[in-house]
Amino acid sequence: MSLDIPTIAFYLIAIVLVGSALAVVLLRNIVHSALFLAVMFGAAAGAYVLLNAEFIAIVQVLIYAGAVTILVLFAIMLTRNAQSQSSNPFAKQWWLALIICVLLGFGLVYAVGNSAMAVASAFAPVHLATLGADSGxxxxxxxxxxxxxxxxxxxxxxxxxxxxxxxxxxxxxxxxxx
Amino acid sequence: MVTLNSFLVLGAILFCIGLFGALSKRNAVAILMSIEIMLNAVNITLVGYSSAFMGHTHGERLTGQIFAIFIITVAAAEAAVALAMIIAIYRRRSTIDIGEINLMRW
Known part of the structure; x- marks a missing residue:
């Protein structure tokens, strides 16, 4: 397993993406969730840059990290409920949702590893962005x-x-x- | 070595996190944020495919990126309409807890 710069960048971005997505879902204060949503959008833009999709990355920063985050923050501000203690609670059947999502996750990862299409193409190296390469x-x-x-x-x-x-x-x- | 598999697994994990949030939160804005996470996961998967098949027979296969652009467009429209609906519901019922918005419950 060779550790070159794009690989390290991929794992850093993946960790930030998954961590901030978990923070969005798990945090109790909805304003913190919205701020971590902005972090997640920025990390996704980093993933697009890594995948040689510069235009998508710029659009991601403009629309998601800019517009959608502001929209969500406005909606939170306009619907603030002062008397409730936790602004971002879980429903009572959260364990059912957890079971469904874990099953779906294992199913998806299994399918990625085992379907004919995936086996044929999965180990095709992705054309990661490298320093100094002009691949616009x-x-x-x-x-x-x-x-x-x-x-x-x-x-x-x-x-x-x-x-x-x-x-x-x-x-x-x-x-x-x- | 980062292969297509890495991005597919990353997209799958993000999608499941978003789905868990969309199914288990009570605040309507939190559900909307979870749906945005799911849409971003799908975008990462599509752009990953586009990057993996770049340089094949028909020039560069950029269809995945085109799809990502359309998904971003529709997601922006969806966010605008959904947040307007949330604000309208809050104005009328002064709550956005989906446990209390249960007109369509059976």
Whole structure:
């Protein structure tokens, strides 16, 4: 097992991701949960950089670490319940959820290790980002998203913009004071 | 040596943590945060596949990254609508404990 810089970076990012996700779920104060959610989004952006997906990483920082975190913090601020002691309690059947999630987790990890597709491709090395390598995918990604001439995803992209517009209008209508 | 397996297992673990939060929390905002964790786990899996199959026959296989972009778009829309709903529910009933919002319970 060779320990080069990308491998060390992967394990650091994985530890931060799993730790902050556990903190989001387990902490008793919901404001702390929201702050650890921002840490988790930042670590996910690091994972995308490691996977040579620079554009996704930037979008992750802009939308998740920026916008979604602020939205969640606003919602927490506007729905603050002063009299309750713990702002982020567990439901009574949390053990049932734990059993379901542990079973699903073992099932997924088993499937990753044993399905035909996974066995064929699992030990293909991921093209991790290395220092000094120019491997930008942004140009190709832009062509794949926008180009009207070659094979591209321009129609789903436009539909996605309509989805966003509808969601924003819906959010304004639902959240408006009567 | 980091292989595709590492990212798939990482995504699976994150997904399960998010699912546990979504199933077991009582605060609606906490459930929304757990769902965001699940969506991020799926994104990591998709981008991992995209990176593992980069440089195959049809040029670079960036479809995974395209899917991740669409998932991020839909997640942002979902977060905006869900938080507006939570605020509307809080305004009307002054609680966001999902144990007390039980109109659809059987």
């Amino acid at each position: 995918t942004v140009t190709r990604l832009g062509q794949l998203l926008y180009s009207p001439f070659v094979y591209s995803y321009v129609l789903p992209f436009e539909i996605a913009s309509v989805v966003l517009l509808v969601a924003i209008i819906g959010a304004i209508v639902i959240g408006r004071e009567d």
